[in-house]
Amino acid sequence: MHLFDRFSTGHMRLGRIEGFSDGVFAIVVTLLVLDFTAPVLRNASNPEELGHHLITMLPALLSWMISFIIVCKFWLNHHWALGLAAYADYGVVWLNSIFLMFQSFVPFPTDLMGRYPANPVAVSLFGIVMALNTFLFMALQSYIFKHLLKPECANERDPNGTIKALVGPLFYLIGAAVAWRCTPASFVFYIITPLFFITPPTRKTEEQATDENSRAAAS
């Protein structure tokens, strides 16, 4: 098809894609705090009344922290994956844009789960959105591995990588399913899952190699 052929054309600097992506990530994590709104107090200087309101916000605080950690995890892995690409074609630009679209959606299920932590629809929506984000990230990553990989990063490909990567969305989806029985259990799943992916695969990275090269070039 003509449309799909066009995606493999284009030869863009990665810098502006990273700048745009970093902007979206930074705004997403910062907008999360807009979910906290100051309560309307009947007695403005009453500490008990405000203290009570703050305590009812604890689930929203937990939901915010989980989301923040997950988005930072995506940011770190995104950084790693784009570092493997030699350049960007239009295919990677659009896969990246669709991934960022659902990253930018994260504040909504976060707000919903923080507001209605005992509602199975709110809690399972959070897990479904995170699973979707992980699938989109996997698509982005395997496109880079297939079409844009720097020659010096060939040894970065992990033969069991796909199976390992599926652990993430699987756990998010189990968390989403569990919400219909016991919503606090879902929170446990959502807290544990990002810990598996808190660092990208840790063999010698291309950046290290690049740094060494650039040091060698500089000296």
Added chain:
Amino acid sequence: MHLFDRFSTGHMRLGRIEGFSDGVFAIVVTLLVLDFTAPVLRNASNPEELGHHLITMLPALLSWMISFIIVCKFWLNHHWALGLAAYADYGVVWLNSIFLMFQSFVPFPTDLMGRYPANPVAVSLFGIVMALNTFLFMALQSYIFKHLLKPECANERDPNGTIKALVGPLFYLIGAAVAWRCTPASFVFYIITPLFFITPPTRKTEEQATDENSRAAAS
């Protein structure tokens, strides 16, 4: 006139203009999600009530996705067009600022169309704003072609470019007109139109050339 003469002066780095523009694009696409607000439930843990609310948000979801894709499309073409310029004068800075002004306006008609998907005013306003954005982008692009084109990008100019480019605003305006008969038909127009421009013109780009030059220089 004195005022207009001053626009052709100035000789600025493109980097900071791109940084400012990328910031605006990133914020625009991320603010779109603020259109989704958590509903106020009578029974906080009732899944049916929340589920029903989420279903009524489907038009807002569709409106958000259309906008996201269109803004990413503008970002990609903006990236391409600025890549053709050898430097920036004050004329391009101001054309760029006015273009960004109406990009930053996009969240408002998106919200309106998502909230009132059966209201001809809301749906046609969306198309008019997108047509206006396309005209402003065309002005920016032809200014670059006329005054700031890098010598090595001379072959990027497409003799039929203007006619092809007019397809975009034409379709948005048809979509806007159709809203007064049948608003769902407008959605179809708004989904199809950006697909024509999903990649910039795809002959060998200057960045490819630059990359090759820089590789040659490095080796």
Added chain:
Amino acid sequence: MHLFDRFSTGHMRLGRIEGFSDGVFAIVVTLLVLDFTAPVLRNASNPEELGHHLITMLPALLSWMISFIIVCKFWLNHHWALGLAAYADYGVVWLNSIFLMFQSFVPFPTDLMGRYPANPVAVSLFGIVMALNTFLFMALQSYIFKHLLKPECANERDPNGTIKALVGPLFYLIGAAVAWRCTPASFVFYIITPLFFITPPTRKTEEQATDENSRAAAS
């Protein structure tokens, strides 16, 4: 004094200050659109009702456009002024931060003037804030001229610069005063004033020189 001495120490790259400033400028201009909120319609698909609401938003639209142009003008002049500095000390960092503080304040008087365009307090507050911003920018600029000027930019200093620069705040303050007689006249002042400063002083700039140097160095 010990405190003030410390400001002249420090020797920082300008890149990260520009990145932070560009971020603030980009967010300020994009947040301006949050002033437009979708009206609550009694009949969701009634075009007359929505159309009527949109017409009442015209002053807000005008207020938004004026603010957008003024902030872009500050961005362009800020870009120019920082381009004159050889490096950044802590004094320029803090003058820049205080300038950005009042730039980030701009959405509030913009919203107020757009909502209450016939209220002298709202309309004059807008002019006062813009005059204050201009004074803060002048302080930033003269600090750079006095302490951080690149040797090759010595001819950028305009002996009549301060008098010319005072035209800006003077006009904003006249606009603010006029609001107490006739608010539409203030709008005229606020539209005209930025036009005087729509381009920075246009002698040969340091960037042009730098570009020429770098081209010379590259060849």
Added chain:
Amino acid sequence: MHLFDRFSTGHMRLGRIEGFSDGVFAIVVTLLVLDFTAPVLRNASNPEELGHHLITMLPALLSWMISFIIVCKFWLNHHWALGLAAYADYGVVWLNSIFLMFQSFVPFPTDLMGRYPANPVAVSLFGIVMALNTFLFMALQSYIFKHLLKPECANERDPNGTIKALVGPLFYLIGAAVAWRCTPASFVFYIITPLFFITPPTRKTEEQATDENSRAAAS
């Protein structure tokens, strides 16, 4: 433990971490202004009514200014601390993310203190959040000193640094405690504390050295 070992792996460019951090800082300081919302007037063109509303917003204005200065102070010290690192491992990425999480939280206690300046809970929460932010920054800084310090920055370590640094959180916590007796006294503490840290330690910095090196390299 396996998890903690992984943190010391990774070898990333500092540029993208700075870009992401600068984005978060820029958005945090700009979102602070969203705390100011236009009042709903009964008589839209009545200057007394609007003027009276603006006067009641003075504590919010003060709260906003204090927060803005404190976040800028964190930005400047963050800039300084990252400038000491030779590269980034995953440990510094995550310490940085957790620090940014609580930076992004700042708009909430700022809003609360501005809205309820006589409520001990609101005023002391502000001090506690700022103390927490200072502790997190100290953790980030000492991690850099221990694991990632550039060899040429060895003389940046101040033997009394930790004791001096503890002055900050101590003063914020005293301010928080004082709120239960007299909230205006807390404001005084919150204004004075950042002044101690308004510039990073001011011995010859690595950037100066780097600049000199790069000048030497260029000539």
